[in-house]
Amino acid sequence: xxxxxxxxxxxxxxxxxxxxxxxxxxxxxxxxxxxxxxxxxxxxxxxxxxxxxxxxxxxxxxxxxxxxxxxxxxxxxxxxxxxxxxxxxxxxxxxxxxxxxxxxxxxxxxxxxxxxxxxxxxxxxxxxxxxxxxxxxxxxxxxxxxxxxxxxxxxxxxxxxxxxxxxxxxxxxxxxxxxxxxxxxxxxxxxxxxxxxxxxxxxxxxxxxxxxxxxxxxxxxxxxxxxxxxxxxxxxxxxxxxxxxxxxxxxxxxxxxxxxxxxxxxxxxxxxxxxxxxxxxxxxxxxxxxxxxxxxxxxxxxxxxxxxxxxxxxxxxxxxxxxxxxxxxxxxxxxxxxxxxxxxxxxxxxxxxxxxxxxxxxxxxxxxxxxxxxxxxxxxxxxxxxxxxxxxxxxxxxxxxxxxxxxxxxxxxxxxxxxxxxxxxxxxxxx
Numbered sequence: 001x002x003x004x005x006x007x008x009x010x011x012x013x014x015x016x017x018x019x020x021x022x023x024x025x026x027x028x029x030x031x032x033x034x035x036x037x038x039x040x041x042x043x044x045x046x047x048x049x050x051x052x053x054x055x056x057x058x059x060x061x062x063x064x065x066x067x068x069x070x071x072x073x074x075x076x077x078x079x080x081x082x083x084x085x086x087x088x089x090x091x092x093x094x095x096x097x098x099x100x101x102x103x104x105x106x107x108x109x110x111x112x113x114x115x116x117x118x119x120x121x122x123x124x125x126x127x128x129x130x131x132x133x134x135x136x137x138x139x140x141x142x143x144x145x146x147x148x149x150x151x152x153x154x155x156x157x158x159x160x161x162x163x164x165x166x167x168x169x170x171x172x173x174x175x176x177x178x179x180x181x182x183x184x185x186x187x188x189x190x191x192x193x194x195x196x197x198x199x200x201x202x203x204x205x206x207x208x209x210x211x212x213x214x215x216x217x218x219x220x221x222x223x224x225x226x227x228x229x230x231x232x233x234x235x236x237x238x239x240x241x242x243x244x245x246x247x248x249x250x251x252x253x254x255x256x257x258x259x260x261x262x263x264x265x266x267x268x269x270x271x272x273x274x275x276x277x278x279x280x281x282x283x284x285x286x287x288x289x290x291x292x293x294x295x296x297x298x299x300x301x302x303x304x305x306x307x308x309x310x311x312x313x314x315x316x317x318x319x320x321x322x323x324x325x326x327x328x329x330x331x332x333x334x335x336x337x338x339x340x341x342x343x344x345x346x347x348x349x350x351x352x353x354x355x356x357x358x359x360x361x362x363x364x365x366x367x368x369x370x371x372x373x374x375x376x377x378x379x380x381x382x383x384x385x386x387x388x389x390x391x392x393x394x395x396x397x398x399x400x401x402x403x404x405x406x407x408x409x410x411x412x413x414x415x416x417x418x419x420x421x422x423x424x425x426x427x428x429x430x431x
Contacts, residue, residue, distance in 0.1 A: 001311040002265065002275050002296070006042045008305040010035055010049075015299030017059045020290040021066030022354060024083060025297055027305050028057035034071050036083070039295070039354060040375055042307060047086030052079050055099075063105045063126075070112055072100035078114045080129070090129040096120050101143045106168070107151040115142030115156055123170050133170035137162060144186045148203055148219065153227065155205065155219075157183030163207060165219075165227055173227040179209030185244045189268065191251030193218065204232075204268065206254055208242035214256055216271070235271050237264045248289045248296075253310075255296060257284030263298050279306055292333065293353040309350070328392050331359030343388050351376065365389060 013030035020026075024045075025037045033049040034057060055074035062069055068089065072078040076097045080089040094100050098118035105112050111132060112124045121142055123133040137158050144157030153173065156164045159182040165174040189204040205217045214235040220228045240259035247254050247268065254266045263277040263284055282301035289296055294310035331339070336357055337349045351374055357365075365374075370382045 002277070003309050003311075004277075004279060004306055005309045006307040008035075008037065008042065008307070009303060010044065011303050011305075013056075013303060014301040015285060015303060015305055016057060017061075017286045018288050018297045018299045018305055019061045019069075020288055020295070020297065021062040021083070022290075022292055022356065023066060024062070025305075025307075026060045026062065026069055027297075027299060028060040028071055029303075030056045032057060032073075034060055034069070034081075036069070036086075039290070045086070050081055050086055052088060052091075053077065058100065059102045061104055063109045064107060065109060068105075068109075068126075070103045070105065072103045072114055074099040076100060076116075078103050078112070078124070080112075092122075092124055092129065094120065094122060095131065095134060101141060102145045102156075104145045104147055104154065106147055106154070107149060110151075111168075113145055113147075113154060113156075115145050117141040119158065121145075121156055121166070121170075135166065135170050135172065137164055137175075140182070144183050144207070146186045146188050146205070148188050148205075149190045149192070150201065150203075153219070155186055155188075157186045157207060157209075159183070161209060163229070165229065167227075174229055176229060178207050178215060179211050179213065181210035181241075183207055183209045184242060185246075187246050188219075189247040189251040189254075190249060204247075204251065205229075206245045206247065208245045208256055210241040212236065212238050212241055212258075214238075214242055214245055214254070214266075216254075233271055235266060237266070237273055237276075238262065243284065244286045246288050248294065249291050253289075255287045255289065255298075257287045257298055257300075259283045261300075263287060265296075277306075277308065280304070290354075292356065293350045295350070328363060329359045331362065333358050335359065336362050339392075343384075345381075345385065345388070348376070348381070348385070362389065363393060 011029040011031050015027055015029050018027045023039055028034045032053050033051055036045045036048045053073035053075050057071050057073050060071045067083055069081040069083050076094045078092040078100050082089055094116050096118050098116040100114050100116050102115045109126055112126055115121045119137045121135050125132045140158035140160030142156050143159055147154040154166055161177050161179040161182050163176050163178040167173055186207040193202040202218050202220045205219050206214055208214045216232045218230045218232055238258040238260050242256050242258045244257040252268055254268050257263050261280050265275040267274055280300040280302055284298055284300050286299040296308040297305055299305045333353055336352055340349050370376045376382050
C-alpha cells in the first residue's frame with residue numbers, strides 16, 4: 001500500500017527533477033531555482049530557495065554523503081552547493097558552454113559527471129573542482145546518466161536513443177540503440193543480482209524513453225570478459241512517453257513517471273504493476289526514492305512535488321535466512337527494522353532508517369537522543385523503546401556469558417540453581 005503524505009507547491013513553474021539525501025529532499029524547476037526540505041515534516045530550509053542559475057535548472061543530485069548538492073542548467077553551468085549552509089562551493093563551466101541537462105556523483109564522491117545538449121560529457125574531480133576527462137557521443141543531446149553501484153562504470157543516454165557505457169577513466173566501452181525515439185532517463189539498482197564472491201557482479205539497470213517503454217537490462221564488468229549489457233524485458237504500462245524511472249533503495253521496486261500523467265510502481269523481479277498513482281494533473285517529469293527509507297517523491301509540470309509513503313509490511317516480515325544476527329551490536333539497519341516490527345514499533349522504522357540506526361547505535365540510544373535527535377515526541381513511545389532496548393542489553397549479556405537464556409531467572413537474570421517448572425509445582429500440590 002502507498003499513501004500520499006505531503007504535497008509541495010512552492011515552485012513557480014515546471015518541476016524538472018527531485019533528489020533525496022538521507023535527511024533532505026531537493027527539487028529544481030524551470031523557474032531557475034532549487035528548493036530544499038527537511039524529511040522531518042517536509043519544512044523548507046531557512047536558506048531555500050537556492051538562486052544562481054540564469055535559466056532553467058534541469059537536474060539536481062546529492063553527493064553520497066549528502067553534504068553537497070549539484071545542480072545543472074541551460075546556462076551551461078553545474079553548481080556545487082553546501083547543503084548545511086546553502087552557500088556555493090564551486091561553479092563548473094561546461095567547456096563547450098552548451099546547456100547542461102544531467103549531472104551525477106560517482107558512488108565514492110571522487111567525480112561528478114555532467115552531460116550537455118551538444119553531446120559532451122565531462123568528468124570533474126571533486127577534490128580540485130577541475131576538469132578530469134571529457135568525451136562526447138556522436139549524435140543527440142545527453143539527457144540521462146547513472147553510475148553502477150560499484151562505481152566501475154557509468155551509463156549515459158541520448159536524445160537519439162543511444163545508451164553509452166563509460167569506464168571510470170572516460171573510455172567508451174559500449175554503445176547501443178536502446179529506444180527508437182530517444183532516451184529520457186536511466187537508473188541502476190543498488191543491489192547486485194549476484195554477490196560477486198564466486199564470479200562477476202551483475203547489476204540491474206532500467207532505461208526509459210519517448211517510445212513509451214521501460215527496458216530492463218543486466219550489466220557486468222570483468223577483467224576477462226570485459227563489459228556486458230544484456231536486454232532482459234520491456235515494461236509497457238504507460239500509454240505515452242516515459243520521462244523518468246528510479247529503483248527503490250532495496251532494489252525491490254521500480255517507479256516511472258510519464259506524459260500520461262501517471263506514476264507506475266513495478267515489482268523489479270517480475271515486472272508486475274504494484275501501484276498506479278494518478279494525482280498529478282500534468283506530465284510527470286521526475287521520480288526519486290529516498291536512499292534508506294520507503295519514501296517516493298514525484299514531480300510534475302503541474303508545479304508540485306508529491307511525497308508518498310509505502311507500507312512497511314514487507315520489511316516487517318522475517319523470512320528464512322533473514323533473521324537478525326545473534327549479537328545485537330552486529331545488526332544492520334535492516335535487522336534493526338525487523339526487530340522494531342517484532343516489538344510492535346513498525347511506525348518508528350522510517351525514523352530509525354532515516355538516522356541510520358544499526359545495532360551499535362540502537363544499544364547506545366538514550367532518552368535524550370530519542371527526544372532531541374530522533375524527534376520522538378510521545379513519552380509512552382520513548383519509554384517503550386528504552387524498555388525494549390534494556391531487554392536487548394540483558395539478552396546480549398546472557399549471550400556473551402555463554403549461558404543459555406532459559407537457564408537465567410527471568411526476573412533477576414541470575415543463574416538458576418534448582419529451577420522448577422509450573423507443571424512440576426502443580427503435580428506436587430496435587431500429591
